[in-house]
Amino acid sequence: MDFSDTPEEAAFRKDACAWLEANATLRDGSEKVQDAFMANTPEEVTAAQAWQKRKAEGGWAGITWPKEYGGRGGNEMQQIIWNQEEGRYKVPPNIFVVSSGLVAPTLIAHGTDKQKTEILPSLLSGEGVWCQLFSEPAAGSDLAGIRTRARRDGDDWVITGQKIWTSGAHYSGYGILLARSNPDVAKHKGLTMFVVKMDSPGIEARRIKQISGHSSFNEVFLDELRIPDSDRLGPVDGGWRVAMTTLTNERYTLAIGRSVGGMRAEELIPLASGVTLNGRPAIENDQVRAKIAEFASRQRGMEFTSYRIMTALSRDKEPMVEGSIGKLMLGKLRQEMASFALELTGSTAGISDQPKDETGLWRVDYLTAPGNRISGGSDEIQRNIIAERLLGMPPEIRTDKDTPFSQLK
Amino acid sequence: MNFDFSDDQEEIRQAVAKLLDGHTSFAKSHELLDAGAGFDRDLWAKLAEGGWLGVTIPEVHGGSGMGAVELAILAQEMGRTLAPIPFGAAQYLAIPALVEFGSDAQQAALLPEMATGQKIATVALAETCGFAPGAVAAKVVDGRISGVKSPVSDGAVADVAIVAALDKNDAPGFYIVDLKGEGVQVEPLVGMDPTRPQSRLVFAGAEADQLAGANAAAIDRLMDGAAVLVAFEQLGVAGQALDISTKYALERTAFGRPIGSFQALKHRMADMFAKIELARSNAFFGAWALAENDERLPEAAACARLTALEACQFAGEEAIQIHGGIGYTWIADPHLFLRRGWHLKAMLGPTTIWSERLVSALKAPETTSAKAV
Ligand SMILES: Cc1cc2nc3c(=O)[nH]c(=O)nc-3n(C[C@H](O)[C@H](O)[C@H](O)COP(=O)(O)OP(=O)(O)OC[C@H]3O[C@@H](n4cnc5c(N)ncnc54)[C@H](O)[C@@H]3O)c2cc1C
Numbered sequence: 001m002d003f004s005d006t007p008e009e010a011a012f013r014k015d016a017c018a019w020l021e022a023n024a025t026l027r028d029g030s031e032k033v034q035d036a037f038m039a040n041t042p043e044e045v046t047a048a049q050a051w052q053k054r055k056a057e058g059g060w061a062g063i064t065w066p067k068e069y070g071g072r073g074g075n076e077m078q079q080i081i082w083n084q085e086e087g088r089y090k091v092p093p094n095i096f097v098v099s100s101g102l103v104a105p106t107l108i109a110h111g112t113d114k115q116k117t118e119i120l121p122s123l124l125s126g127e128g129v130w131c132q133l134f135s136e137p138a139a140g141s142d143l144a145g146i147r148t149r150a151r152r153d154g155d156d157w158v159i160t161g162q163k164i165w166t167s168g169a170h171y172s173g174y175g176i177l178l179a180r181s182n183p184d185v186a187k188h189k190g191l192t193m194f195v196v197k198m199d200s201p202g203i204e205a206r207r208i209k210q211i212s213g214h215s216s217f218n219e220v221f222l223d224e225l226r227i228p229d230s231d232r233l234g235p236v237d238g239g240w241r242v243a244m245t246t247l248t249n250e251r252y253t254l255a256i257g258r259s260v261g262g263m264r265a266e267e268l269i270p271l272a273s274g275v276t277l278n279g280r281p282a283i284e285n286d287q288v289r290a291k292i293a294e295f296a297s298r299q300r301g302m303e304f305t306s307y308r309i310m311t312a313l314s315r316d317k318e319p320m321v322e323g324s325i326g327k328l329m330l331g332k333l334r335q336e337m338a339s340f341a342l343e344l345t346g347s348t349a350g351i352s353d354q355p356k357d358e359t360g361l362w363r364v365d366y367l368t369a370p371g372n373r374i375s376g377g378s379d380e381i382q383r384n385i386i387a388e389r390l391l392g393m394p395p396e397i398r399t400d401k402d403t404p405f406s407q408l409k
Numbered sequence: 410m411n412f413d414f415s416d417d418q419e420e421i422r423q424a425v426a427k428l429l430d431g432h433t434s435f436a437k438s439h440e441l442l443d444a445g446a447g448f449d450r451d452l453w454a455k456l457a458e459g460g461w462l463g464v465t466i467p468e469v470h471g472g473s474g475m476g477a478v479e480l481a482i483l484a485q486e487m488g489r490t491l492a493p494i495p496f497g498a499a500q501y502l503a504i505p506a507l508v509e510f511g512s513d514a515q516q517a518a519l520l521p522e523m524a525t526g527q528k529i530a531t532v533a534l535a536e537t538c539g540f541a542p543g544a545v546a547a548k549v550v551d552g553r554i555s556g557v558k559s560p561v562s563d564g565a566v567a568d569v570a571i572v573a574a575l576d577k578n579d580a581p582g583f584y585i586v587d588l589k590g591e592g593v594q595v596e597p598l599v600g601m602d603p604t605r606p607q608s609r610l611v612f613a614g615a616e617a618d619q620l621a622g623a624n625a626a627a628i629d630r631l632m633d634g635a636a637v638l639v640a641f642e643q644l645g646v647a648g649q650a651l652d653i654s655t656k657y658a659l660e661r662t663a664f665g666r667p668i669g670s671f672q673a674l675k676h677r678m679a680d681m682f683a684k685i686e687l688a689r690s691n692a693f694f695g696a697w698a699l700a701e702n703d704e705r706l707p708e709a710a711a712c713a714r715l716t717a718l719e720a721c722q723f724a725g726e727e728a729i730q731i732h733g734g735i736g737y738t739w740i741a742d743p744h745l746f747l748r749r750g751w752h753l754k755a756m757l758g759p760t761t762i763w764s765e766r767l768v769s770a771l772k773a774p775e776t777t778s779a780k781a782v
Contacts, residue, residue, distance in 0.1 A: 142663040209739035343759040380673040400665030
C-alpha cells in the first residue's frame with residue numbers, strides 16, 4: 001500500500017500536469033455541472049471530440065490500452081493520476097463514457113482482429129462516438145428479456161424492434177446492439193451482439209426528455225435494419241456473454257467515476273458560509289457541519305474504493321464485481337448531498353437566487369442523481385449482485401430461466 | 410378522545426375530492442410544467458364557485474367560517490391531486506393572518522374577494538434561509554416598505570401580499586402590500602415546481618398597511634399553524650406517490666414476475682407507507698392542537714412538519730426509483746410529486762429550522778431533570 005506517488009508515478013504526474021497546463025485552463029468554479037446525463041449540444045459534442053483528439057495526439061486518451069491499438073500501454077495507477085489531474089481543468093463533457101468505458105473493452109475481448117483494427121483507432125481519436133443499444137421498453141433490469149429480433153438473411157441480418165434509454169444515440173455514429181437471434185431457446189441463450197452504423201436506413205432515434213429537463217437519452221426504432229454478418233460481435237447466439245463484458249465494464253466505469261460530474265462535498269462549505277441559519281452563518285451550525293463531514297467521508301471512501309478496485313484490476317486484468325459497490329453508493333450520495341444543499345439554502349430550496357437563472361447547479365444535480373440510481377443496473381440490481389456474487393447468498397428464484405423465450409408469457 | 414375525522418368532515422373530504430378529481434389531471438399538471446409557469450384558472454373558478462376558497466373565512470366576509478381541521482382536509486386533497494393553483498400561501502398563511510390580526514376594514518377589503526377567487530393573495534416571509542421573525546431585513550418607515558422578499562409562492566399571480574417586515578424600531582410585524590401598486594417589482598424565479606411558480610418581490614417605498622397585533626410571538630404561532638396545514642398537503646402528495654408506485658409495481662414485470670414481488674421494492678413501499686402514517690398521526694395531533702389552540706401546538710406542528718417532510722421526500726424520490734427508466738422521464742408522473750414536495754419544503758423552511766423549534770418546544774421529563782441535578 002502506498003497512498004503517495006512512486007518516483008515513476010510522480011514523473012508521470014508531472015508530465016500530465018505539464019501537458020494539461022499547456023492545453024487547458026484550470027476550473028474556477030464558474031462551470032456548469034457537466035456529466036454524461038446532460039443534453040450535450042452540438043457545440044459541446046464538437047468540443048468534446050476536439051478535446052479527445054488532442055488527448056489522443058498527446059498520448060493521453062488510451063492510457064491503459066494496449067499499444068497495438070494506439071494506446072499508451074500504461075497501468076491503472078497512471079489512469080488514476082490522469083483522472084485526478086484532468087479533473088482540475090475545465091474540459092468539455094465526457095461523451096466517451098460508453099465508447100471507451102463500455103464498447104472498447106467489449107471489442108477488445110470479443111471482436112475479430114479486423115473489427116479491432118478498424119474500430120479502435122477512430123474510437124480513441126474521438127471521431128467515432130458510440131452508444132449502447134441494449135435496454136428496451138419491456139426489458140431493462142431483465143436485459144435477457146429483450147424482444148428486438150435479428151433474422152438471418154443470406155450474408156446479412158435483418159433487425160426489427162425498439163430500443164430505449166439509449167444515451168447519446170443522437171450524437172453517436174455507431175452503436176453496439178443486442179438482439180434476439182433465436183427465440184426458441186432459453187432467454188439468455190438466443191441473443192447476438194452487433195455493431196451498427198447509426199446512419200443506416202431503418203434506424204430512427206428520438207430524444208427523450210429527462211426530469212432535469214435535459215434530453216441525453218433516446219428511443220431508437222429499428223425497422224428492417226440490415227447488418228452484414230461481418231458486423232456481428234462475437235458468436236451467433238453468444239451475445240449474452242458479450243453483453244456481460246459490457247455490463248461489468250459499465251459498473252466499473254460508473255464506479256470509478258470517470259463519467260460522473262456531480263458536486264464535491266467541499267463545495268458545501270462556501271454554500272453554507274454564504275447562508276444564514278437561525279441568525280448565524282450556516283457553516284457554524286453543528287447539524288450542518290456534521291452533515292458535511294458525513295458526505296465528505298462517504299465521498300472519500302468511494303474515491304479510495306475506486307482506487308482499490310483499479311489496483312485489483314491492474315493485477316487481475318478483469319474488472320470485478322466490486323464495481324457494484326461504487327455504482328451503488330454513487331447515486332444515493334449524490335441525491336442526499338444535493339438535497340442537503342437545496343435545504344441549506346432554506347426557503348430558496350431548489351430556487352436559484354437569480355431571476356431567470358438557468359444554472360441552479362445543485363438543483364440540476366438533484367434532478368440528475370435519480371438517473372444514477374437507475375442507469376447501468378439499478379441500485380436494487382447492484383445489491384443483488386453484491387449479495388449473490390460477493391457474499392455467496394443464494395440467487396433469486398428465477399422461474400423463467402430455462403423456458404424457451406418463445407414460450408414465456 | 411377520537412383520533413380521526415368526524416363523519417361530517419369525511420363528507421367534506423368526499424365532496425372536495427369529487428370536485429378535484431373531476432377537474433384536475435396529471436396531464437394538466439404536465440401542460441403547466443411544459444409552459445414553465447401559470448396556474449389552472451378553470452379549476453380556480455370551479456373551487457370559488459363551490460365555496461372552497463373561503464372555508465376558514467368568517468361568514469360575514471363571504472366565507473363558510475369553518476375550522477382548521479376542515480382546511481387540513483382540503484389541503485390533503487390539494488396535495489393528492491397536485492392541484493396547480495395558488496392555494497397554499499393564501500389559505501395557510503394569508504387568511505389566518507387577516508382573520509387573526511386584521512381590522513374590520515382590512516378584512517372587509519380583502520376577504521370577500523378572496524373567497525370569490527377574484528383576488529389572489531400570498532405571503533412574503535423569507536429573505537434568505539428559511540423564515541424566522543427575527544431574521545427579517547425588509548423595513549417599513551412612515552407606511553412605506555423597502556426590501557427584498559425571496560422566494561414568494563404565487564408572487565407572479567398574486568394581487569396582494571402579507572409581508573413580514575420590521576417597523577422603525579426594528580420590531581417584526583405583518584403588512585398588507587398591494588402588489589399591483591407603485592414601488593413593487595415582481596421578478597420570476599426558476600423553482601423546482603413550475604406549477605407553483607416562485608417570485609422575488611422587490612419593494613422600493615411601496616405602501617404598506619400594518620396588521621396590528623402581529624408581533625413576533627403571534628407570527629410564530631401562525632407559522633406553526635401553517636406547518637400543520639402544509640403537512641396535510643404533503644401527506645396528500647406522498648400518499649399519491651405511493652399509490653402510483655404500488656400500481657406500477659403490480660403492472661410492471663421483470664424476470665417473469667411483477668416487480669412488486671421483489672422484497673427490495675415491497676419493503677421500500679412498506680417504508681413509504683410507514684413514514685406517511687407516522688406523519689399523518691402527527692398531523693392529526695397538529696390539526697387538533699391548532700383548532701383547539703392547545704399549548705402543545707409548537708411541539709405538534711414541528712413534529713408534523715419534520716415527519717411530513719421526510720415522508721414526502723422519501724415517497725417522491727422512491728416513486729421515481731420504483732418506476733425505473735420511465736420514472737426518470739419528464740413525461741412520466743413521478744417527478745411531479747418530487748417537485749411539489751420541494752415546493753412545500755421551500756414554503757416554510759428546512760428541517761434544520763424545524764428541528765431547532767421542536768427541541769425548544771420539548772420539555773425534559775421532570776424525573777430525569779431532577780436526577781440530573
Ligand atoms: C439516465 C439513464 C441512462 C441510460 N442509458 C442507457 C444506455 O445508454 N443504453 C441502454 O441500453 N440502457 C440505458 N439505460 C437503461 C437502464 O439500464 C435501465 O433503465 C435500467 O436497467 C432499469 O431498467 P428499467 O428502466 O426497465 O426498469 P425496470 O427493470 O422495470 O425496474 C423497475 C424497478 O424494479 C426494480 N427491480 C427490477 N428487477 C429487480 C430485482 N430482481 N430485484 C429488486 N428490484 C428489481 C428496479 O430496481 C426498479 O426500481 C439508461 C437509464 C437511465 C436512467
